[in-house]
Amino acid sequence: MAIVVEGLTHIYLPGTPMEVVALQDVDLEVKDGEFLALIGPTGSGKSTLVQHFNGLLRPTRGRVAVDGVDLSDRRVNLRQVRQRVGLVFQYPEQQLFEETVRADVAFGPRNLGFPPDEVERRVRQALEMVGLDLGILDRSPFELSGGEMRRVAIAGVLAMGPRVLVLDEPTAGLDPGGREEILARLRSLHRDYGLTVVLVSHQMEEVARLATRVVVLHRGRVLATGSPREVFARAEMLEEVGLGVPAVTQVMCLLRARGWPVRTDVLSPEEAEEELLRVMGAPPGGQQRGAGVP
Amino acid sequence: MFSGAPVGQYYPGESLLHRLDPRTKIAVTGALVVVLFFLYRWPAFLILGTALLAAQVVAGIPLRLLWRSLRSILALIVFTFALQLFMTPGPAWFRLGPLTATYAGLNMGLVTAGRLILLILSTSLLTFTTSPIALTDGLEYLLRPLRRLGVPAHEIAMMMSIALRFIPTLLEEADRIMKAQMARGADFQSGNVLRRARSMVPILVPLFVSSFRRADDLAMAMEARCYRGGEGRTRLWVLRMGAADYAALAGWAFVMALALVFR
Numbered sequence: 119m120a121i122v123v124e125g126l127t128h129i130y131l132p133g134t135p136m137e138v139v140a141l142q143d144v145d146l147e148v149k150d151g152e153f154l155a156l157i158g159p160t161g162s163g164k165s166t167l168v169q170h171f172n173g174l175l176r177p178t179r180g181r182v183a184v185d186g187v188d189l190s191d192r193r194v195n196l197r198q199v200r201q202r203v204g205l206v207f208q209y210p211e212q213q214l215f216e217e218t219v220r221a222d223v224a225f226g227p228r229n230l231g232f233p234p235d236e237v238e239r240r241v242r243q244a245l246e247m248v249g250l251d252l253g254i255l256d257r258s259p260f261e262l263s264g265g266e267m268r269r270v271a272i273a274g275v276l277a278m279g280p281r282v283l284v285l286d287e288p289t290a291g292l293d294p295g296g297r298e299e300i301l302a303r304l305r306s307l308h309r310d311y312g313l314t315v316v317l318v319s320h321q322m323e324e325v326a327r328l329a330t331r332v333v334v335l336h337r338g339r340v341l342a343t344g345s346p347r348e349v350f351a352r353a354e355m356l357e358e359v360g361l362g363v364p365a366v367t368q369v370m371c372l373l374r375a376r377g378w379p380v381r382t383d384v385l386s387p388e389e390a391e392e393e394l395l396r397v398m399g400a401p402p403g404g405q406q407r408g409a410g411v412p
Numbered sequence: 413m414f415s416g417a418p419v420g421q422y423y424p425g426e427s428l429l430h431r432l433d434p435r436t437k438i439a440v441t442g443a444l445v446v447v448l449f450f451l452y453r454w455p456a457f458l459i460l461g462t463a464l465l466a467a468q469v470v471a472g473i474p475l476r477l478l479w480r481s482l483r484s485i486l487a488l489i490v491f492t493f494a495l496q497l498f499m500t501p502g503p504a505w506f507r508l509g510p511l512t513a514t515y516a517g518l519n520m521g522l523v524t525a526g527r528l529i530l531l532i533l534s535t536s537l538l539t540f541t542t543s544p545i546a547l548t549d550g551l552e553y554l555l556r557p558l559r560r561l562g563v564p565a566h567e568i569a570m571m572m573s574i575a576l577r578f579i580p581t582l583l584e585e586a587d588r589i590m591k592a593q594m595a596r597g598a599d600f601q602s603g604n605v606l607r608r609a610r611s612m613v614p615i616l617v618p619l620f621v622s623s624f625r626r627a628d629d630l631a632m633a634m635e636a637r638c639y640r641g642g643e644g645r646t647r648l649w650v651l652r653m654g655a656a657d658y659a660a661l662a663g664w665a666f667v668m669a670l671a672l673v674f675r
Contacts, residue, residue, distance in 0.1 A: 229597030
């Protein structure tokens, strides 16, 4: 399953004074099985781009193909496309509407016309996938905590059985606990369930930890693409567009600017610790952390 | 689907008409609407029509936008024309089945159609060139004398501007929720009326929930900034009539007088 975007341009309200070019000549591929992070400052076109992945928006120019099927073809069954490419919007808990968690998660599979027992099976599996206890099945979604509501909403998309899961800033506005829970679930969806994941984010730490590939959008164009290590090595470029790099990477950059011979392509606290110990010449498995500071 | 749908039909611009005081434009439009009902003969219609079209050109409004607002009431114009044509008594012009068209009817029909068209032209000119916020501001000033009669002018204007302020927000939100449900396989286009009405539930429930939350937040934010209604409240933008406003008032008074002479 791959999504191929070629020469995609999207213009809102063309031909009026309110015209906005949201995307311009974007070429992009979402490869089967990858964990792609889409980063970019506010207004860079991330949300517009992902709404083309399942045909919610139509290109002004260019084309989007899912599994080789061109979405601008009028004969395409968009419902089928939307089943395969699941899209979780920003603040998805705001779209909950049913009286019970069960009914809300079942909305997608019911629309797809599955028989009741299959719907029920999918609802249970989807809740398991996001790590929610089946005891909440009959509770009202509006009684749950913010993080739980969001996971219910994500389950609502997972219940359709997508091969690609696209999430637009899934951790925005959550407390650290809720954020960690969501991130852990995303990692497991990618690793254990083999889903292709596209994560829209401007939390650089999240991206550094999870993504296998990063695409940087800026003013509707693709500014850079590569592995997290390659992209975050270009700290200056990222800062210029208002994004920055993960805090640990920044610390390493600052140390280097002060003349310490440390690597700066460091993405996690663990890597940073190792690198610092190496530079400080501490013996591996040495006595005490922090010992041996010159 | 609704994204960026304009509120009312404000057409942003910098023309002379855009910069006029909203009170001037509201007053002129109000007067025009009244004058229209005294007109019976074509020279009068011609004078007002030409003046209104010239004003649209000065304001830089594309004619296709005018046509769009006229088209929306085209059915009404045709219907009232037909009604007048066949229902007015007088010497017969032609017969259509059981119906008799009269010359007097033709005349009345044309007059009514002309009035409706000019009505749309004049009110469109107001809404094309005045932002909704300026419109409510102007309205508040004009309603102010009625406060003595117990009309809550400030509150009415405040409610109007809040409503106007949140229309785009609501549309945006409805659009987002609709798309989110479409991503879950919802279908809003097919099925009979009942099915379609039912299919709106997944949009309306979230929309209501968030509207109530938003209203709460807004009330809190207003109270946090010591909002206490209109009494003794000063404004950031004070409306001022300038030379252009008096010139516009005088000019339109002349045009309307001319039209009344030829009525």
